[in-house]
Amino acid sequence: MKKIYLIAVVIALAAGLATYFFANELKTSKIVTGVDEAVVLIALQDIDENTILTADMFQEVTMPASGVSYGTVSKTADVVGYMAGMKILKGEQLMAAKLIPVGEKSAEGRLSYQLENGMYAYTITVEIEDSVAYFIKEYDCINIYDKLSGSGTPVLENIPVIKISDYTANIQQDNGTEITSYSVLTLALTKDQIPKLMSINDYRIVLVSFVESQNIADDIANADIPENRNEKPQINHGMGEITTAPSETE
Numbered sequence: 001m002k003k004i005y006l007i008a009v010v011i012a013l014a015a016g017l018a019t020y021f022f023a024n025e026l027k028t029s030k031i032v033t034g035v036d037e038a039v040v041l042i043a044l045q046d047i048d049e050n051t052i053l054t055a056d057m058f059q060e061v062t063m064p065a066s067g068v069s070y071g072t073v074s075k076t077a078d079v080v081g082y083m084a085g086m087k088i089l090k091g092e093q094l095m096a097a098k099l100i101p102v103g104e105k106s107a108e109g110r111l112s113y114q115l116e117n118g119m120y121a122y123t124i125t126v127e128i129e130d131s132v133a134y135f136i137k138e139y140d141c142i143n144i145y146d147k148l149s150g151s152g153t154p155v156l157e158n159i160p161v162i163k164i165s166d167y168t169a170n171i172q173q174d175n176g177t178e179i180t181s182y183s184v185l186t187l188a189l190t191k192d193q194i195p196k197l198m199s200i201n202d203y204r205i206v207l208v209s210f211v212e213s214q215n216i217a218d219d220i221a222n223a224d225i226p227e228n229r230n231e232k233p234q235i236n237h238g239m240g241e242i243t244t245a246p247s248e249t250e
Helices: 002-028 167-174 193-198 217-222
Strands: 037-043 058-064 120-125 141-146 156-164 184-189 203-208 234-236 242-244
Touching: 120 193, 156 167, 156 193, 184 193
Parallel strands: none
Antiparallel strands: 037 058, 120 184, 141 156, 141 203, 156 184, 234 242
16 A cells, blocks of 8 residues: 555656646747737946947847837937936846937936037026017027127127026926026037127127028028918818818917
């Protein structure tokens, strides 16, 4: 009788081991079918904050979509030239939130990130006349005159305005409160332009038209705009329905 129990125990152990190895084989098997896949960028090295990203820092990896984190980047070409806003670890899936565009108007965070190489931020005080009745807005360009010189020639021309008002007002504007009046403008100047502006004791500011500041007058003239063009473009609403966008007076 004891021999029968012993044989039963051996068989049970053998069956258990067989089940274990079979389950382990399924667990470690790399053959997966019928699973949605996605491509994600994986960092090939540790990348410090403020590092300009290059193609050799990442690898495009195809993996099950369920394992891809929300907000990750999938194409190497999309990140080259960006700056790391925070440290990126080797093997990490690259999050778009960690990318900072350098020298672009859309850059978030520090104002210094928005300045192109060789440009410097310089803030001046303005009154309602100097600000063209507060119609000067971000990314407009201005000419600056020296009122005491009596010259009709501007001291500085086509100077970009990168911020209006102070930091607090800009944060409020980001949250939906428009800046409608201000006492300072922040400009983008070259190193040579800074002393010229500092030498002016009494200045007057003139707003430059967008067409002139971007030098696109010839492009508009060469566009050959039809005389019968609609005041506003027509809008396609689908299902064959097309309407003309209402004018601002409607």
